[in-house]
Amino acid sequence: MTWRTRVGTSIRGYLSAEREAWLKENRFRNQIQRKGQRNKPMSDCQQRRYTRIAKTRAQVEQVFEAIEQMGGKLLRTIGQARANFTMTMMAACYNLKRLVYFQKAGIEAF
Numbered sequence: 001m002t003w004r005t006r007v008g009t010s011i012r013g014y015l016s017a018e019r020e021a022w023l024k025e026n027r028f029r030n031q032i033q034r035k036g037q038r039n040k041p042m043s044d045c046q047q048r049r050y051t052r053i054a055k056t057r058a059q060v061e062q063v064f065e066a067i068e069q070m071g072g073k074l075l076r077t078i079g080q081a082r083a084n085f086t087m088t089m090m091a092a093c094y095n096l097k098r099l100v101y102f103q104k105a106g107i108e109a110f
Contacts, residue, residue, distance in 0.1 A: 033057070066094050 023030050033053050036042050042050065067073065067090050077083045102109040 063094065066097070067091070070094070 019032065020030060023032075031053055033050055034042075034046065070090055070093060073087075075083045075086050077086055099109055
């Protein structure tokens, strides 16, 4: 393991003391979104940080949402190899759908 700090993001909710301790113990940099407080608006710095994290989070969630619409992550297969193949095919289908969208929109994909 290197001595550099690793960057970890979380889509499991918001920061808690337990999560913060785990991140620190495992040498991760905290990239978990923070909640705003009622009657206490977030500072400009906090808002910029929240926006930066939310952009990445939204892009990732769109992919999982599309896979959920194609049948979800519930697989009815026996064996890890078949499950891997099924998820790979779902990812390939998602990529093909995006490619078709780009071509119809006139966007150069490659």
